[in-house]
Amino acid sequence: MEMTNINNIPVEKFKFADRGDYKHDSKFDTKPVSYFQGAFRRFAKNKGAVVGGIVVAILVLFAMIAPFFTAFQPSYYDMSYAHVTPKSKLFSNLGVDFWDGCKEKNANLVALTKDLALAQETGREVIKDNYFTVDEGGSTYSYRYDTYYGVGFGKYKIITNEEYLAIQDYQNRTGRQVLYPTVKYADRPTQEKNKYDANIYYVTEDPKAAIIRPKLNSEGEVTPNYWKYKADEKKSKLIPDYNSLRIEGQDGFIGDDGQRYFYAYGRNVDGGVEVRAEYYEYYIYYHTEVKKDGITEPLFVFGTTATGKDIFACLAYGARFSFIFAIVVAVANFTVGIIWGSIAGYFGGKTDLFMERITDILGAIPTMIVITLLKYHMGASSQTLVLFISFFLTGWIGMASLTRMQFYRFKNQEYVLAARTLGARDRRIMFKHIFPNGLGTIVTSSALTIPSMIYSETSLSYLGIINLEAGNTTSVGTLIAAGQKSIMANAGYVAFFPCAFLCLLMLSFNLFGNGLRDAFNPSLRGAED
Amino acid sequence: MYMFKYVLKRLGLMLFTFFIILTMCFTLIKLLPIPVNILPGQDPDIIYETLKARGWIENVKEGSNGVYTYDRVPILKQYGIYLSKIITEGDFGIVTTYGEYLNMDIWEVFVNHLPPTILLNIYSTLIGVPIGLGLGIIAALKKNKWQDQLINIFVILLISVPSIVLALMLQYVFCFKLAWFPLLMSTSNNYFTWEVFHSMIPAVFALCLGSIAGYARFTRAELSEVLTGEYMLLARTKGLTKSQAIYRHAMRNSMVVIFPSILSEFIGVLSGSLIIESMFGINGVGGLYLNTITFQDYDFFMLLSGFYTLVGLTAGIVIDISYGFIDPRIRMGAK
Numbered sequence: 001m002e003m004t005n006i007n008n009i010p011v012e013k014f015k016f017a018d019r020g021d022y023k024h025d026s027k028f029d030t031k032p033v034s035y036f037q038g039a040f041r042r043f044a045k046n047k048g049a050v051v052g053g054i055v056v057a058i059l060v061l062f063a064m065i066a067p068f069f070t071a072f073q074p075s076y077y078d079m080s081y082a083h084v085t086p087k088s089k090l091f092s093n094l095g096v097d098f099w100d101g102c103k104e105k106n107a108n109l110v111a112l113t114k115d116l117a118l119a120q121e122t123g124r125e126v127i128k129d130n131y132f133t134v135d136e137g138g139s140t141y142s143y144r145y146d147t148y149y150g151v152g153f154g155k156y157k158i159i160t161n162e163e164y165l166a167i168q169d170y171q172n173r174t175g176r177q178v179l180y181p182t183v184k185y186a187d188r189p190t191q192e193k194n195k196y197d198a199n200i201y202y203v204t205e206d207p208k209a210a211i212i213r214p215k216l217n218s219e220g221e222v223t224p225n226y227w228k229y230k231a232d233e234k235k236s237k238l239i240p241d242y243n244s245l246r247i248e249g250q251d252g253f254i255g256d257d258g259q260r261y262f263y264a265y266g267r268n269v270d271g272g273v274e275v276r277a278e279y280y281e282y283y284i285y286y287h288t289e290v291k292k293d294g295i296t297e298p299l300f301v302f303g304t305t306a307t308g309k310d311i312f313a314c315l316a317y318g319a320r321f322s323f324i325f326a327i328v329v330a331v332a333n334f335t336v337g338i339i340w341g342s343i344a345g346y347f348g349g350k351t352d353l354f355m356e357r358i359t360d361i362l363g364a365i366p367t368m369i370v371i372t373l374l375k376y377h378m379g380a381s382s383q384t385l386v387l388f389i390s391f392f393l394t395g396w397i398g399m400a401s402l403t404r405m406q407f408y409r410f411k412n413q414e415y416v417l418a419a420r421t422l423g424a425r426d427r428r429i430m431f432k433h434i435f436p437n438g439l440g441t442i443v444t445s446s447a448l449t450i451p452s453m454i455y456s457e458t459s460l461s462y463l464g465i466i467n468l469e470a471g472n473t474t475s476v477g478t479l480i481a482a483g484q485k486s487i488m489a490n491a492g493y494v495a496f497f498p499c500a501f502l503c504l505l506m507l508s509f510n511l512f513g514n515g516l517r518d519a520f521n522p523s524l525r526g527a528e529d
Numbered sequence: 530m531y532m533f534k535y536v537l538k539r540l541g542l543m544l545f546t547f548f549i550i551l552t553m554c555f556t557l558i559k560l561l562p563i564p565v566n567i568l569p570g571q572d573p574d575i576i577y578e579t580l581k582a583r584g585w586i587e588n589v590k591e592g593s594n595g596v597y598t599y600d601r602v603p604i605l606k607q608y609g610i611y612l613s614k615i616i617t618e619g620d621f622g623i624v625t626t627y628g629e630y631l632n633m634d635i636w637e638v639f640v641n642h643l644p645p646t647i648l649l650n651i652y653s654t655l656i657g658v659p660i661g662l663g664l665g666i667i668a669a670l671k672k673n674k675w676q677d678q679l680i681n682i683f684v685i686l687l688i689s690v691p692s693i694v695l696a697l698m699l700q701y702v703f704c705f706k707l708a709w710f711p712l713l714m715s716t717s718n719n720y721f722t723w724e725v726f727h728s729m730i731p732a733v734f735a736l737c738l739g740s741i742a743g744y745a746r747f748t749r750a751e752l753s754e755v756l757t758g759e760y761m762l763l764a765r766t767k768g769l770t771k772s773q774a775i776y777r778h779a780m781r782n783s784m785v786v787i788f789p790s791i792l793s794e795f796i797g798v799l800s801g802s803l804i805i806e807s808m809f810g811i812n813g814v815g816g817l818y819l820n821t822i823t824f825q826d827y828d829f830f831m832l833l834s835g836f837y838t839l840v841g842l843t844a845g846i847v848i849d850i851s852y853g854f855i856d857p858r859i860r861m862g863a864k
Contacts, residue, residue, distance in 0.1 A: 361546050364842055365553075368803070369834045372822050373557045455691055459804055462693055463819060480693055484808065487701050488712075495701070499694040507689040 039440065042519040049515020055508035059501070063323045066316035070301075071294035074317045074474040078298075078308040080154050080279050083491045084147045086303040086311075095129075097144060101300075102128050105145035112141045113214050115150065117202055117222045121180065122278055124149040148298055151279045153180070153198035160272040161240070163290075167277070168244035170285050177245050178281040181226035181263035182274070198276045201225060227267075231260035239264040240273050302497045305482045306489065311497055318476045319501060321468065325384070326453040329391045334446045336392075337399020338435070344400065345407025346430050352404075363397045367456070370394065371465060383466050391453060402445055406438030440520035447516065451509035458502060476502055532853050539846045547835075547842055554834050555611065558827050559604045564626050573597060579632075583622060583828075584610035611831075622828030627820060635829050639817070639836075644720050646813035649732060649802060654795050657737030658744060662787070665748025670775070672753055680745060687742035696735035696808050703731055713810030732809035736802055740794055747790060751783040758782075789851040796844040 043049060087101025119126040125146055132143035167178050188195050189207045202222035205213045214222045229235040231252050242265040252262040266273040287295040302311035344355040370390040378386055411434060419433050460466040461477030468475050476498045483495025563585060565576060577589045577597055584607055586599040614620040621635045630638045668680040704712045715728040756779050764774040806815035821829045
């Protein structure tokens with residue numbers, strides 16, 4: 001329809017208006033967006049922040065749940081399994097040369113034959129896939145050495161008579177071989193360092209030498225040097241009775257002279273029986289039968305430290321402590337900070353000046369000095385409390401000054417004046433009118449103090465000023481300090497896992513926190529702090 | 530004249546704060562039992578006489594069973610003696626329990642450990658400031674181009690990776706795997722030899738990488754803000770080339786903010802390198818402090834606490850004061 005003849009609109013085109021034709025303000029079709037919904041929307045748009053948030057969530061989840069999934073405790077240690085490399089069932093079953101509890105070993109012929117002999121006796125893959133390569137000179141052999149099975153028998157072990165019987169009973173029940181034939185004391189190498197090495201079970205070329213070379217037979221194999229006795233003769237007084245699994249059959253074996261022989265599986269010594277127990281099996285026996293602590297086999301997902309602590313358990317417990325601790329301190333700082341800051345900011349003037357002087361002085365004390373003084377006064381037993389007080393003592397100041405700033409920003413705005421005119425009391429104005437406006441900023445920066453607190457706690461325990469090991473927990477910092485020492489032993493993984501945890505935490509928290517800040521404070525977007 | 534008054538006021542406030550903290554530390558430390566470290570073969574008489582001469586205890590008596598009894602001097606009186614000895618004789622006390630330096634003058638031991646810490650700091654500033662400023666300037670001039678993105682990633686990584694991990698990585702890669710540097714710093718006392726410098730390099734880098742990232746980020750933010758200023762447009766309009774305009778106008782103005790932060794960081798880092806010092810075995814004040822904690826050597830603790838507090842306070846006011854000197858437009862503390 002064209003609007004060409006507006007001046008001459010025919011009369012019949014006009015109608016009387018109805019009441020219903022009045023156009024009132026219509027409702028918004030869109031839904032109202034609250035402050036927090038808006039903040040969430042802005043946050044979700046920031047990809048880096050979302051990824052950071054997810055990683056933080058995963059790390060928190062790890063810290064909260066992982067301690068329940070491992071039977072190991074931070075207080076657990078086993079020196080026989082020190083510096084055992086990380087092993088995951090998944091990877092070791094796949095047959096990949098990664099995360100399989102093995103490490104590259106370059107060895108000479110003597111060490112290689114020792115490992116081979118161990119593998120031959122126990123039937124375990126001490127050398128992975130029994131595959132080794134020789135270098136061009138023919139003197140260095142390299143192979144993947146299994147750090148779990150490589151422990152072998154360790155040293156000769158002295159156990160009580162009761163345990164000797166219990167192990168035999170366990171062997172008969174489960175069919176697993178813990179005890180292996182022992183070697184007669186007179187047949188062992190003579191040098192002190194070799195005398196108690198239970199891995200030397202074979203005939204040697206020169207028992208007096210410092211480096212023990214096995215005597216190889218024509219096929220290039222070692223000959224066992226077990227202590228044996230004839231079945232029909234009276235055995236030596238030193239050999240305790242044995243009624244359990246025997247290698248080469250239950251009834252002994254037939255020797256070259258056609259007679260039946262038995263091997264000796266122990267040697268009576270002062271205080272019990274000296275045995276050759278394969279440590280891998282003995283470990284399983286000890287933890288399932290004696291300690292009953294839920295550990296079913298030696299399997300350290302992240303490996304062990306130089307003192308044989310399980311890194312996974314230490315990291316999990318340390319992370320859990322760090323998170324819980326940081327959140328508790330953050331909440332305490334937040335509570336005290338907002339109360340202090342709102343009073344100082346709202347009333348201003350002399351009150352503010354006085355309160356500022358107090359925070360000035362408190363804030364100027366280096367945290368290190370607070371910790372030292374507290375440590376002197378409270379002793380070594382309550383380290384967690386020392387940490388808490390020292391972090392709290394200076395930590396709330398930041399929150400307080402932030403809240404103060406927010407109050408200064410809002411307290412002279414018109415709506416506050418309006419509320420005051422209507423007769424609202426100070427407390428109502430402070431916490432109903434001003435505080436909710438600053439809440440976003442305050443909560444964000446409160447959350448942002450968590451990584452820095454975790455980092456401070458980590459560095460304090462790295463320096464050894466705080467030691468949490470007394471209370472069946474540990475800190476990531478203690479682990480890093482242990483890792484630094486292990487670097488010299490070429491066990492980089494000890495430092496790797498705690499460092500990776502800390503890096504990931506800091507990086508993701510930074511991304512997450514910046515996203516959070518931008519979301520709550522759109523005006524600050526992209527600003528450098 | 531205005532500046533002078535302002536500086537005086539700030540210095541006065543700082544000294545007041547310092548004095549209160551020192552008093553609190555002293556009181557808290559003196560509430561603790563006195564550790565008496567009598568080594569085998571040492572005459573307890575001498576030890577107690579020393580403590581008496583230091584003004585800690587009085588009325589020392591040897592009981593019939595060989596146990597010494599004494600009265601402790603009231604804390605405030607001890608504090609008076611302590612302060613007057615420092616002021617009149619420059620005497621900070623002697624080492625009483627710290628085994629390695631037993632009976633030596635605390636001030637002397639402290640001064641002997643200062644050079645490595647200060648050197649580490651100076652080297653790290655000398656290396657860190659130019660690199661950090663350079664990166665920041667490049668990033669600001671090439672804003673949102675690939676150079677800027679690259680520098681940004683580098684900066685975020687350096688800021689996010691904690692300095693413990695960074696230092697450990699440096700030590701692992703350069704000192705252990707590649708063996709370019711010794712694992713720990715050389716203990717030689719000739720600080721200006723190549724050997725010492727060479728052994729310090731990893732520690733210097735571990736210390737300055739963090740500040741490089743900080744400077745770069747700060748410079749980029751400041752400079753890019755200044756570059757958008759209208760006087761920059763005017764400078765170009767009146768015929769200056771781009772580099773002239775940037776050098777004469779933008780750089781100078783951005784330095785107003787950057788320079789004080791360098792000063793403050795330089796002072797502040799003095800106290801912040803405990804981790805680096807302990808990791809690279811640097812025989813500096815940090816190690817001294819850690820050992821003092823273990824040995825509970827109170828006078829030593831007092832001196833080092835005073836040192837760290839003073840460093841922290843100075844770093845705080847240096848920023849404020851230097852703003853006023855560099856840029857007369859900024860009147861700190863003005864109403």
